[in-house]
Amino acid sequence: MSSLLKDAKRIVVKVGSALVTNDGRGLDESAIERWATQISALRALGREVVLVSSGAVAEGVLRLGWEKRPSRLYEQQAAAAVGQMGLVQAYETHFRSHGIGTAQVLLTHQNLSDREQYLNARMTLVELLNLGIVPVINENDTIATNEIKVGDNDTLGALVTNLIEADCLVILTDQRGLYTADPRSNPDAEFVATATAGDPALESMAGGAASTLSKGGMITKILAAKRAARSGAGTIIASGREENVLVRLAEGEHIGTHLKPAASKLHARKQWLADQLRSAGRLVLDDGAAKALFERNTSLLPVGVVDVEGEFVRGELVSCVTRSGVEVARGLVNYSSADAKRICRCHTEEIVERLGMIDRPEIVHRDNMVLVDKN
Numbered sequence: 019m020s021s022l023l024k025d026a027k028r029i030v031v032k033v034g035s036a037l038v039t040n041d042g043r044g045l046d047e048s049a050i051e052r053w054a055t056q057i058s059a060l061r062a063l064g065r066e067v068v069l070v071s072s073g074a075v076a077e078g079v080l081r082l083g084w085e086k087r088p089s090r091l092y093e094q095q096a097a098a099a100v101g102q103m104g105l106v107q108a109y110e111t112h113f114r115s116h117g118i119g120t121a122q123v124l125l126t127h128q129n130l131s132d133r134e135q136y137l138n139a140r141m142t143l144v145e146l147l148n149l150g151i152v153p154v155i156n157e158n159d160t161i162a163t164n165e166i167k168v169g170d171n172d173t174l175g176a177l178v179t180n181l182i183e184a185d186c187l188v189i190l191t192d193q194r195g196l197y198t199a200d201p202r203s204n205p206d207a208e209f210v211a212t213a214t215a216g217d218p219a220l221e222s223m224a225g226g227a228a229s230t231l232s233k234g235g236m237i238t239k240i241l242a243a244k245r246a247a248r249s250g251a252g253t254i255i256a257s258g259r260e261e262n263v264l265v266r267l268a269e270g271e272h273i274g275t276h277l278k279p280a281a282s283k284l285h286a287r288k289q290w291l292a293d294q295l296r297s298a299g300r301l302v303l304d305d306g307a308a309k310a311l312f313e314r315n316t317s318l319l320p321v322g323v324v325d326v327e328g329e330f331v332r333g334e335l336v337s338c339v340t341r342s343g344v345e346v347a348r349g350l351v352n353y354s355s356a357d358a359k360r361i362c363r364c365h366t367e368e369i370v371e372r373l374g375m376i377d378r379p380e381i382v383h384r385d386n387m388v389l390v391d392k393n
Protein backbone atom coordinates (compact mmCIF):
# COMPACT_ATOMS: atom_id res chain seq x y z
CA MET A 19 0.00 0.00 0.00
CA SER A 20 1.33 3.44 -0.77
CA SER A 21 1.50 6.09 1.93
CA LEU A 22 -1.67 7.56 3.44
CA LEU A 23 0.07 10.92 3.14
CA LYS A 24 0.48 10.71 -0.64
CA ASP A 25 -2.83 12.35 -1.51
CA ALA A 26 -3.47 14.14 1.78
CA LYS A 27 -4.00 17.87 1.32
CA ARG A 28 -4.55 18.95 4.93
CA ILE A 29 -2.22 17.32 7.45
CA VAL A 30 -1.78 17.41 11.22
CA VAL A 31 1.74 16.49 12.35
CA LYS A 32 2.36 15.67 16.02
CA VAL A 33 5.89 15.55 17.39
CA GLY A 34 6.44 14.16 20.88
CA SER A 35 8.70 15.52 23.64
CA ALA A 36 11.40 12.97 22.85
CA LEU A 37 11.78 14.36 19.32
CA VAL A 38 12.12 18.04 20.12
CA THR A 39 14.27 17.79 23.21
CA ASN A 40 17.69 16.42 24.11
CA ASP A 41 16.45 13.46 26.15
CA GLY A 42 14.22 15.82 28.05
CA ARG A 43 17.02 18.30 28.80
CA GLY A 44 15.81 21.36 26.96
CA LEU A 45 15.05 21.91 23.30
CA ASP A 46 17.02 20.29 20.53
CA GLU A 47 17.40 23.25 18.17
CA SER A 48 18.76 21.13 15.34
CA ALA A 49 15.73 18.81 15.58
CA ILE A 50 13.38 21.80 15.44
CA GLU A 51 15.31 23.11 12.45
CA ARG A 52 14.78 19.75 10.69
CA TRP A 53 11.02 19.80 11.42
CA ALA A 54 10.76 23.33 10.07
CA THR A 55 12.67 22.34 6.92
CA GLN A 56 10.49 19.27 6.28
CA ILE A 57 7.21 21.05 6.93
CA SER A 58 8.30 23.92 4.68
CA ALA A 59 8.94 21.32 1.96
CA LEU A 60 5.40 19.96 2.46
CA ARG A 61 4.00 23.47 2.09
CA ALA A 62 5.97 23.84 -1.14
CA LEU A 63 4.24 20.64 -2.34
CA GLY A 64 0.91 22.41 -1.80
CA ARG A 65 0.02 20.72 1.49
CA GLU A 66 -1.52 22.52 4.46
CA VAL A 67 0.18 21.59 7.73
CA VAL A 68 -0.79 22.11 11.35
CA LEU A 69 1.91 21.18 13.84
CA VAL A 70 1.10 19.85 17.31
CA SER A 71 4.31 20.01 19.30
CA SER A 72 5.13 18.86 22.82
CA GLY A 73 8.26 19.97 24.64
CA ALA A 74 7.13 22.94 26.76
CA VAL A 75 7.50 21.23 30.13
CA ALA A 76 10.90 19.75 29.24
CA GLU A 77 12.22 23.15 28.14
CA GLY A 78 10.68 24.89 31.15
CA VAL A 79 12.34 22.45 33.55
CA LEU A 80 15.72 23.29 31.98
CA ARG A 81 15.16 27.05 31.98
CA LEU A 82 14.14 26.97 35.64
CA GLY A 83 17.27 25.01 36.51
CA TRP A 84 15.33 22.07 37.94
CA GLU A 85 16.79 18.59 38.02
CA LYS A 86 13.75 16.72 36.74
CA ARG A 87 10.11 17.03 35.74
CA PRO A 88 8.22 18.11 38.89
CA SER A 89 5.36 16.00 40.21
CA ARG A 90 3.14 18.84 41.47
CA LEU A 91 0.62 20.08 38.93
CA TYR A 92 1.25 23.78 39.59
CA GLU A 93 5.00 23.31 39.13
CA GLN A 94 4.41 21.51 35.81
CA GLN A 95 2.12 24.35 34.78
CA ALA A 96 4.76 26.92 35.65
CA ALA A 97 7.37 24.94 33.71
CA ALA A 98 5.04 24.71 30.71
CA ALA A 99 4.49 28.48 30.74
CA VAL A 100 8.23 29.17 30.80
CA GLY A 101 9.12 26.47 28.29
CA GLN A 102 6.38 27.33 25.78
CA MET A 103 8.19 30.64 25.17
CA GLY A 104 11.32 28.82 24.04
CA LEU A 105 9.35 26.30 22.01
CA VAL A 106 7.47 28.82 19.87
CA GLN A 107 10.50 31.07 19.63
CA ALA A 108 12.51 28.18 18.16
CA TYR A 109 9.78 27.27 15.65
CA GLU A 110 9.23 30.89 14.62
CA THR A 111 12.98 31.41 14.03
CA HIS A 112 13.46 28.25 11.97
CA PHE A 113 10.27 28.58 9.91
CA ARG A 114 11.10 32.24 9.29
CA SER A 115 14.37 31.20 7.64
CA HIS A 116 12.19 29.35 5.08
CA GLY A 117 9.99 32.42 4.64
CA ILE A 118 7.07 30.85 6.54
CA GLY A 119 5.24 32.48 9.44
CA THR A 120 4.01 30.56 12.48
CA ALA A 121 1.19 31.13 14.96
CA GLN A 122 0.88 29.89 18.52
CA VAL A 123 -2.43 28.21 19.38
CA LEU A 124 -2.92 26.87 22.91
CA LEU A 125 -6.04 24.77 23.46
CA THR A 126 -7.81 23.01 26.30
CA HIS A 127 -10.44 20.31 26.24
CA GLN A 128 -12.99 22.90 27.26
CA ASN A 129 -12.27 24.97 24.13
CA LEU A 130 -13.08 21.98 21.96
CA SER A 131 -16.20 20.83 23.79
CA ASP A 132 -17.88 24.26 23.78
CA ARG A 133 -19.67 24.62 20.43
CA GLU A 134 -18.96 28.31 19.94
CA GLN A 135 -15.30 28.10 20.93
CA TYR A 136 -14.96 24.99 18.74
CA LEU A 137 -16.30 26.84 15.72
CA ASN A 138 -14.09 29.85 16.44
CA ALA A 139 -11.01 27.66 16.78
CA ARG A 140 -11.88 25.94 13.51
CA MET A 141 -12.38 29.17 11.61
CA THR A 142 -9.17 30.67 12.98
CA LEU A 143 -7.08 27.62 12.11
CA VAL A 144 -8.52 27.40 8.60
CA GLU A 145 -7.87 31.12 8.12
CA LEU A 146 -4.26 30.70 9.29
CA LEU A 147 -3.81 27.90 6.75
CA ASN A 148 -5.31 30.10 4.02
CA LEU A 149 -2.78 32.77 4.96
CA GLY A 150 0.10 30.31 4.49
CA ILE A 151 0.92 30.20 8.21
CA VAL A 152 1.93 27.04 10.08
CA PRO A 153 -0.07 26.94 13.35
CA VAL A 154 1.96 25.46 16.21
CA ILE A 155 -0.43 23.92 18.72
CA ASN A 156 0.09 22.71 22.26
CA GLU A 157 -2.19 22.12 25.20
CA ASN A 158 -2.72 25.23 27.32
CA ASP A 159 -1.03 23.48 30.25
CA THR A 160 -0.92 26.58 32.42
CA ILE A 161 -4.67 26.73 32.94
CA ALA A 162 -5.55 23.09 32.25
CA THR A 163 -6.62 21.55 35.55
CA ASN A 164 -7.22 17.80 35.64
CA GLU A 165 -10.90 18.27 34.85
CA ILE A 166 -10.43 20.23 31.65
CA LYS A 167 -7.19 18.66 30.43
CA VAL A 168 -6.86 16.78 27.16
CA GLY A 169 -3.89 15.21 28.94
CA ASP A 170 -1.64 14.20 26.07
CA ASN A 171 -0.76 15.57 22.70
CA ASP A 172 -1.65 12.41 20.74
CA THR A 173 -5.28 12.98 21.72
CA LEU A 174 -4.93 16.71 21.10
CA GLY A 175 -3.59 15.93 17.60
CA ALA A 176 -6.67 13.78 16.90
CA LEU A 177 -9.05 16.46 18.20
CA VAL A 178 -7.38 19.02 15.95
CA THR A 179 -7.66 16.56 13.03
CA ASN A 180 -11.42 16.33 13.64
CA LEU A 181 -11.67 20.08 14.16
CA ILE A 182 -10.19 21.07 10.81
CA GLU A 183 -11.26 17.88 9.01
CA ALA A 184 -7.70 17.05 8.08
CA ASP A 185 -7.04 14.18 5.68
CA CYS A 186 -4.23 12.64 7.70
CA LEU A 187 -2.73 12.70 11.20
CA VAL A 188 0.99 11.91 11.40
CA ILE A 189 2.24 10.99 14.88
CA LEU A 190 6.02 11.04 15.04
CA THR A 191 7.68 9.29 17.93
CA ASP A 192 10.83 7.42 18.98
CA GLN A 193 9.72 4.00 17.69
CA ARG A 194 9.34 2.78 14.11
CA GLY A 195 5.57 2.52 14.69
CA LEU A 196 3.27 0.00 16.31
CA TYR A 197 4.55 -3.45 17.31
CA THR A 198 2.45 -6.37 18.50
CA ALA A 199 3.84 -5.61 22.00
CA ASP A 200 6.08 -2.92 23.51
CA PRO A 201 9.41 -3.55 21.73
CA ARG A 202 11.38 -2.23 24.71
CA SER A 203 10.31 -5.16 26.85
CA ASN A 204 9.45 -7.71 24.11
CA PRO A 205 12.30 -8.26 21.65
CA ASP A 206 10.14 -10.72 19.67
CA ALA A 207 7.38 -8.20 19.02
CA GLU A 208 6.47 -7.90 15.34
CA PHE A 209 6.05 -4.68 13.44
CA VAL A 210 2.57 -3.76 12.17
CA ALA A 211 2.79 -1.97 8.81
CA THR A 212 -0.92 -1.52 8.04
CA ALA A 213 -4.17 -1.91 9.98
CA THR A 214 -7.63 -0.40 10.27
CA ALA A 215 -8.02 2.44 12.77
CA GLY A 216 -10.40 1.44 15.55
CA ASP A 217 -9.63 -2.29 15.32
CA PRO A 218 -9.88 -3.36 19.01
CA ALA A 219 -6.98 -5.82 18.56
CA LEU A 220 -4.59 -2.86 18.29
CA GLU A 221 -5.48 -1.60 21.75
CA SER A 222 -4.28 -4.77 23.41
CA MET A 223 -0.91 -4.51 21.64
CA ALA A 224 -0.15 -0.99 22.82
CA GLY A 225 1.39 -0.08 26.16
CA GLY A 226 1.90 3.14 28.11
CA ALA A 227 4.65 5.77 28.00
CA ALA A 228 8.27 4.73 28.20
CA SER A 229 9.74 7.78 29.93
CA THR A 230 8.81 10.25 32.65
CA LEU A 231 9.01 12.94 30.01
CA SER A 232 6.29 11.64 27.69
CA LYS A 233 2.65 11.37 28.56
CA GLY A 234 0.85 8.85 26.45
CA GLY A 235 2.84 5.90 25.14
CA MET A 236 1.51 3.81 22.26
CA ILE A 237 -2.02 3.39 23.61
CA THR A 238 -2.86 7.09 23.25
CA LYS A 239 -1.59 6.95 19.65
CA ILE A 240 -3.87 4.00 18.84
CA LEU A 241 -6.84 5.76 20.45
CA ALA A 242 -5.92 8.96 18.61
CA ALA A 243 -6.08 7.04 15.31
CA LYS A 244 -9.53 5.75 16.25
CA ARG A 245 -10.70 9.27 17.02
CA ALA A 246 -9.16 10.74 13.84
CA ALA A 247 -10.99 8.08 11.80
CA ARG A 248 -14.30 9.49 13.07
CA SER A 249 -13.82 12.39 10.70
CA GLY A 250 -12.46 10.07 8.00
CA ALA A 251 -8.75 10.80 8.53
CA GLY A 252 -6.03 8.15 8.33
CA THR A 253 -3.21 8.06 10.90
CA ILE A 254 0.47 7.30 10.41
CA ILE A 255 2.65 6.44 13.42
CA ALA A 256 6.29 6.67 12.40
CA SER A 257 9.75 7.34 13.70
CA GLY A 258 10.76 10.97 13.77
CA ARG A 259 14.37 9.85 13.57
CA GLU A 260 13.85 8.51 10.05
CA GLU A 261 15.67 10.78 7.58
CA ASN A 262 13.32 13.28 5.88
CA VAL A 263 10.34 11.20 7.01
CA LEU A 264 7.56 13.70 6.24
CA VAL A 265 8.68 14.44 2.72
CA ARG A 266 9.20 10.76 1.90
CA LEU A 267 5.74 9.92 3.25
CA ALA A 268 4.23 12.72 1.16
CA GLU A 269 6.00 11.34 -1.89
CA GLY A 270 4.25 8.00 -1.32
CA GLU A 271 6.81 5.93 0.57
CA HIS A 272 5.30 3.60 3.15
CA ILE A 273 7.18 4.31 6.40
CA GLY A 274 5.82 3.38 9.84
CA THR A 275 2.37 2.05 10.76
CA HIS A 276 -0.51 3.21 8.58
CA LEU A 277 -3.97 3.06 10.15
CA LYS A 278 -6.67 3.48 7.54
CA PRO A 279 -10.09 4.90 8.40
CA ALA A 280 -12.98 2.47 7.89
CA ALA A 281 -15.12 5.18 6.27
CA SER A 282 -14.29 7.92 3.74
CA LYS A 283 -14.17 11.53 4.86
CA LEU A 284 -17.50 12.34 3.25
CA HIS A 285 -19.19 9.26 4.68
CA ALA A 286 -17.74 9.98 8.14
CA ARG A 287 -19.03 13.55 8.03
CA LYS A 288 -22.50 12.42 6.97
CA GLN A 289 -22.52 9.79 9.73
CA TRP A 290 -21.51 12.43 12.26
CA LEU A 291 -24.30 14.72 11.05
CA ALA A 292 -26.84 11.92 11.24
CA ASP A 293 -25.81 11.21 14.86
CA GLN A 294 -26.28 14.79 16.07
CA LEU A 295 -29.43 15.12 18.12
CA ARG A 296 -29.56 18.84 18.74
CA SER A 297 -29.99 21.42 16.00
CA ALA A 298 -29.49 25.12 16.66
CA GLY A 299 -32.33 26.36 14.44
CA ARG A 300 -34.58 25.66 11.48
CA LEU A 301 -34.67 26.68 7.83
CA VAL A 302 -38.18 26.48 6.39
CA LEU A 303 -38.11 25.38 2.73
CA ASP A 304 -40.56 25.92 -0.10
CA ASP A 305 -41.89 22.82 -1.86
CA GLY A 306 -39.48 23.13 -4.79
CA ALA A 307 -36.41 23.21 -2.54
CA ALA A 308 -37.59 20.23 -0.46
CA LYS A 309 -38.21 18.27 -3.67
CA ALA A 310 -34.79 19.22 -5.13
CA LEU A 311 -33.01 18.00 -2.00
CA PHE A 312 -34.73 14.64 -2.14
CA GLU A 313 -34.90 14.00 -5.86
CA ARG A 314 -31.66 15.54 -7.05
CA ASN A 315 -29.57 15.50 -3.89
CA THR A 316 -28.68 19.15 -4.45
CA SER A 317 -27.27 21.78 -2.10
CA LEU A 318 -29.77 24.13 -0.51
CA LEU A 319 -29.76 27.65 -1.99
CA PRO A 320 -31.13 30.72 -0.16
CA VAL A 321 -33.81 31.13 -2.85
CA GLY A 322 -35.57 27.99 -1.58
CA VAL A 323 -35.66 29.14 2.06
CA VAL A 324 -38.82 31.00 3.09
CA ASP A 325 -38.17 31.46 6.80
CA VAL A 326 -35.41 31.14 9.41
CA GLU A 327 -36.11 30.16 13.02
CA GLY A 328 -33.79 30.23 16.03
CA GLU A 329 -30.39 31.80 16.64
CA PHE A 330 -27.29 30.19 15.21
CA VAL A 331 -23.79 31.03 14.10
CA ARG A 332 -22.15 29.97 10.85
CA GLY A 333 -21.14 26.31 10.88
CA GLU A 334 -23.83 25.15 13.32
CA LEU A 335 -26.21 22.31 12.69
CA VAL A 336 -29.67 23.31 11.47
CA SER A 337 -32.78 21.41 10.60
CA CYS A 338 -34.40 21.89 7.17
CA VAL A 339 -38.18 21.59 7.39
CA THR A 340 -41.16 21.91 5.05
CA ARG A 341 -43.76 24.64 5.58
CA SER A 342 -45.80 22.11 7.56
CA GLY A 343 -42.82 21.47 9.87
CA VAL A 344 -41.72 18.05 8.58
CA GLU A 345 -37.92 17.66 8.82
CA VAL A 346 -36.42 16.71 5.46
CA ALA A 347 -32.70 17.25 6.07
CA ARG A 348 -30.15 18.56 8.53
CA GLY A 349 -26.82 20.12 7.85
CA LEU A 350 -24.12 22.66 8.68
CA VAL A 351 -25.22 26.15 7.74
CA ASN A 352 -22.96 28.57 5.86
CA TYR A 353 -24.56 31.74 7.25
CA SER A 354 -25.52 32.97 10.73
CA SER A 355 -29.24 33.19 11.52
CA ALA A 356 -29.11 37.00 11.16
CA ASP A 357 -27.57 36.79 7.68
CA ALA A 358 -29.75 33.83 6.69
CA LYS A 359 -32.85 35.90 7.51
CA ARG A 360 -31.62 38.68 5.23
CA ILE A 361 -30.95 36.41 2.26
CA CYS A 362 -33.90 34.02 2.35
CA ARG A 363 -35.75 33.91 -0.98
CA CYS A 364 -32.73 35.64 -2.60
CA HIS A 365 -31.15 34.55 -5.86
CA THR A 366 -27.38 34.10 -5.68
CA GLU A 367 -26.60 37.47 -7.31
CA GLU A 368 -28.74 39.30 -4.73
CA ILE A 369 -26.74 37.96 -1.77
CA VAL A 370 -23.95 40.50 -2.26
CA GLU A 371 -26.50 43.34 -2.44
CA ARG A 372 -28.05 42.26 0.84
CA LEU A 373 -24.93 41.33 2.82
CA GLY A 374 -22.20 43.33 1.11
CA MET A 375 -20.32 40.06 0.49
CA ILE A 376 -20.95 36.51 -0.62
CA ASP A 377 -19.30 33.70 1.23
CA ARG A 378 -20.87 30.65 -0.39
CA PRO A 379 -23.74 30.57 -2.89
CA GLU A 380 -25.41 27.70 -1.04
CA ILE A 381 -26.86 28.09 2.45
CA VAL A 382 -26.18 24.40 3.20
CA HIS A 383 -23.79 22.47 0.95
CA ARG A 384 -24.80 18.93 -0.02
CA ASP A 385 -21.55 17.50 1.43
CA ASN A 386 -22.55 18.95 4.80
CA MET A 387 -26.12 17.69 4.68
CA VAL A 388 -27.92 14.43 5.42
CA LEU A 389 -31.44 13.72 4.24
CA VAL A 390 -33.82 12.58 6.93
CA ASP A 391 -35.38 9.21 6.19
CA LYS A 392 -38.86 9.71 4.73
CA ASN A 393 -40.27 6.60 6.48
Ligand SMILES: Nc1ncnc2c1ncn2[C@@H]1O[C@H](COP(=O)(O)OP(=O)(O)O)[C@@H](O)[C@H]1O
Pocket residue numbers: 033034035036037190191192193195196197198199200201202223224225226227228229232233234235236237
Ligand atom coordinates in the same frame (compact mmCIF):
# COMPACT_ATOMS: atom_id res chain seq x y z
N1 LIG B 1 3.00 -1.99 20.98
C1 LIG B 1 3.90 -0.99 21.00
N2 LIG B 1 4.59 -0.66 19.89
C2 LIG B 1 5.51 0.35 19.91
N3 LIG B 1 5.80 1.08 20.99
C3 LIG B 1 5.14 0.81 22.16
C4 LIG B 1 4.17 -0.24 22.21
N4 LIG B 1 3.66 -0.27 23.45
C5 LIG B 1 4.28 0.71 24.16
N5 LIG B 1 5.18 1.37 23.40
C6 LIG B 1 6.03 2.46 23.89
O1 LIG B 1 5.52 3.73 23.49
C7 LIG B 1 6.62 4.65 23.42
C8 LIG B 1 6.23 5.89 22.59
O2 LIG B 1 5.34 6.70 23.30
P1 LIG B 1 5.81 8.00 24.12
O3 LIG B 1 6.97 7.61 24.99
O4 LIG B 1 4.61 8.59 24.76
O5 LIG B 1 6.38 8.90 22.95
P2 LIG B 1 6.03 10.41 22.49
O6 LIG B 1 6.76 11.32 23.39
O7 LIG B 1 6.56 10.43 21.08
O8 LIG B 1 4.54 10.59 22.54
C9 LIG B 1 7.70 3.81 22.81
O9 LIG B 1 8.98 4.29 23.11
C10 LIG B 1 7.45 2.39 23.36
O10 LIG B 1 8.29 2.03 24.40
Ligand SMILES: N[C@@H](CCC(=O)OP(=O)(O)O)C(=O)O
Pocket residue numbers: 033034035036071072073074075076098156157159169170171172231232233234235
Ligand atom coordinates in the same frame (compact mmCIF):
# COMPACT_ATOMS: atom_id res chain seq x y z
N1 LIG C 1 1.95 19.73 26.66
C1 LIG C 1 3.11 18.97 27.10
C2 LIG C 1 3.26 17.68 26.32
C3 LIG C 1 2.46 16.53 26.80
C4 LIG C 1 2.64 15.27 25.92
O1 LIG C 1 1.67 14.72 25.43
O2 LIG C 1 3.93 14.84 25.67
P1 LIG C 1 4.29 13.67 24.60
O3 LIG C 1 3.73 12.35 25.09
O4 LIG C 1 5.76 13.67 24.55
O5 LIG C 1 3.70 14.06 23.29
C5 LIG C 1 4.40 19.76 26.84
O6 LIG C 1 4.44 20.58 25.91
O7 LIG C 1 5.36 19.50 27.55
